[in-house]
Amino acid sequence: MDISNLKILVAEDNPMNTLLMKKLLAKWDIKPDFAANGAEAVDAAKAKGYDLILMDIYMPIMDGYEATAIIRADEDKDKAQVPVIALTASVALDVRNKIAEAGINDFISKPFNQDELREKLEEIASRK
Structure with missing residues (x-):
């Protein structure tokens, strides 16, 4: 499936992770x-307007939980309902619960599996 037309925002504070994501995408x-x-x-x-936001959870200034909550409160319903996938090194139960409470749709564990990410991107592209 062609996913090249997806408009994606990657929120990531680690320069190495940003470079890896840039190369992979x-x-x-x-x-x-x-x-x-x-x-x-x-x-x-x-x-x-984005088709997807890949959101690191732990970032400076504002973390991914707070950022997602603000995005979800946007008056523009299309922008407020953009799928958000958390990128996190921790998938402990309390983190999973916080992810759900923040309005984050899904998560991918770091280091992430390229095939898993591709599958999630294809799923989003198929809904467009």
Whole structure:
């Protein structure tokens, strides 16, 4: 399935993870936008419509939980309902519960499996 037309925002503060994500998505012909923290992610999500946000949970200035909650409260329902997938190193039960409470749709554990990410992207592309 062609996923190259997906408009994706990657919220990630770690430069190495950003580089890895950029290279991986480029392999699938996706040119995502990047935000270095939750506040930048909120600003980007308000300014532009995305098909998906890949959201790191633990970032400076504003974490992924708070950023997602603000995005979910947007008056523009299309922007408020954008799928958000958390990128997290911790999948402990309390983290899973917080992810759900914040309105995050799904999560991928770091380090993540490329096939798992591709599968989730294809699922989102099929709904467009």
